[in-house]
Amino acid sequence: MKIALNPGVDQYLMDGCMRCKYGGTPQCKVNDWRNELELLRQIVLESGLKEEIKWSAPVYTHHGKNIVAVAALKHSANISFFKGVLLLDSHKILTQQGNLQSDRIIKFTNTKEIERLRNVLTSYLKEAITIEENGQKVAFKKNPEPIPDELLQAFEQDANLEAAFYRLTPGRQRGYIIHFSQPKQSQTRVGRIEKNRQQILNGVGLNDRYTTITKP
Structure with missing residues (x-):
């Protein structure tokens, strides 16, 4: 062959x-x-x-x-x-x-x-x-974590970001939600969202193989 x-x-x-x-x-x-x-x-x-x-x-x-x-x-x-x-x-x-x-x-x-x-x-x-x-599908679990307010606010300001986020697989969405929710300070959460904005728009997940996330 x-x-x-x-x-x-x-x-x-x-x-x-x-x-x-x-x-x-x-x-x-x-x-x-x-x-x-x-x-x-x-x-x-x-x-x-x-x-x-x-x-x-x-x-x-x-x-x-x-x-x-x-x-x-x-x-x-x-x-x-x-x-x-x-x-x-x-x-x-x-x-x-x-x-x-x-x-x-x-x-x-x-x-x-x-x-x-x-x-x-x-x-x-x-x-x-x-x-x-055989057409087997993965049974994805829905996100158990609530979406942080800072991310919802970012969606209100940028409809393209919201659309790109919901085009991600459930696993990738959950990865971002956990990452953005971890900091106690709202300003730090906003910073993480901004640092990963372009990756979301590019359809790239937080833990994708060729991506490096810089955490504050």
């Missing part, structure tokens, strides 16, 4: 996601994990998934549905399953990503770890594809 490579992923492996000041520089975290990322890419492509670039990073899809992403964090190379919570995870290697209810991630720090789990990863990928083909 001929594997169709996406040139955008080649660029990602060279320069990173280009969403921070370190993109295209020796300080980019992709440089530390290029071999691991290339091996993960190979394993995922062998599963028959389509390689795309979304949110400035490699995402692999099946009939237009997101299945997994492969990318670097500061301390690891990672493969994350968009509906990982539905996987059986018989080898107990999946961990939750922040407050995301659906996504599950596997972190690697060397190629030997990946090779050791190659067959396991292949089986997890097959299971993830079957889950999507």
Whole structure:
């Protein structure tokens, strides 16, 4: 089977996601994990998934549905399953990503770890594809936390921000609500909202793989 490579992923492996000041520089975290990322890419492509670039990073899809992403964090190379919570995870290697209810991630720090789990990863990928083909859905819990007044006020002042927020997945909405509600001081809450405003408008979650949140 001929594997169709996406040139955008080649660029990602060279320069990173280009969403921070370190993109295209020796300080980019992709440089530390290029071999691991290339091996993960190979394993995922062998599963028959389509390689795309979304949110400035490699995402692999099946009939237009997101299945997994492969990318670097500061301390690891990672493969994350968009509906990982539905996987059986018989080898107990999946961990939750922040407050995301659906996504599950596997972190690697060397190629030997990946090779050791190659067959396991292949089986997890097959299971993830079957889950999507069967139309299985994640039962998201509704936000138990109230939306802080400062965020409601921001919505009143910016309808685009409100629309973008409610386009986020429930898990991403909840992550922001918790983050914005934590400070006791209203001024600090407002500051957090402003610091994350553009990310919300861009459809990016608080704990997404390629995002760095600066907390006051």
